[in-house]
Amino acid sequence: MPLSLKPQRCVALAALLLGACASQSESLAPTITSALPSGETVSKLPPPGGYQLTDADLELDCRKLTGRMAVRIVQIRDFQTRRQTTALSRGIQSATTPVFGGTSVGADPDGRYARDRAQLEAYNKRLEEKKCPSFDLEAELNPAAKDPPRTRLVKQP
Numbered sequence: 001m002p003l004s005l006k007p008q009r010c011v012a013l014a015a016l017l018l019g020a021c022a023s024q025s026e027s028l029a030p031t032i033t034s035a036l037p038s039g040e041t042v043s044k045l046p047p048p049g050g051y052q053l054t055d056a057d058l059e060l061d062c063r064k065l066t067g068r069m070a071v072r073i074v075q076i077r078d079f080q081t082r083r084q085t086t087a088l089s090r091g092i093q094s095a096t097t098p099v100f101g102g103t104s105v106g107a108d109p110d111g112r113y114a115r116d117r118a119q120l121e122a123y124n125k126r127l128e129e130k131k132c133p134s135f136d137l138e139a140e141l142n143p144a145a146k147d148p149p150r151t152r153l154v155k156q157p
Contacts, residue, residue: 051118053126061131062132066151069123072116073149077115117141127151 034149068113072153120137127134 022052051122053122057123059125060126062127062130065123065127065130066132069120069127069135070149072120073135073137075139076110076113076116077145079109 113142120135120141124134124137131154135149136152139145
């Protein structure tokens with residue numbers, strides 16, 4: 001007599017096995033260290049002093065710094081009101097990545113936001129050092145802000 005499983009039973013069995021495998025071994029514990037194209041890790045928080053400008057960052061002129069900041073502000077502006085992934089989906093991703101492979105990108109949105117925010121603050125400080133118009137980050141990162149990011153005038157002594 002051939003063994004016949006209905007599709008629902010197969011899915012339930014696969015989920016059960018996946019859950020059992022993920023909970024059995026420390027070696028299968030999810031680690032969020034997947035490398036991004038730039039060589040950084042997703043869960044890497046900014047260093048204690050904030051984001052450290054690279055040599056390439058230091059060479060950027062006012063226009064390029066402002067453009068990069070405007071794009072990043074729009075990307076993370078509504079982070080506090082809109083989570084990029086739910087806890088359930090992050091949990092599933094963390095459990096399945098060691099088993100099936102893949103990337104952990106997106107599994108740590110809080111860490112990514114902290115890094116992006118630190119980078120924005122460092123860029124803004126660099127704009128001020130160069131006597132360029134800078135951003136009011138608190139106002140620009142407010143989820144209620146709908147207009148494109150605008151720089152504020154340079155204060156003349």
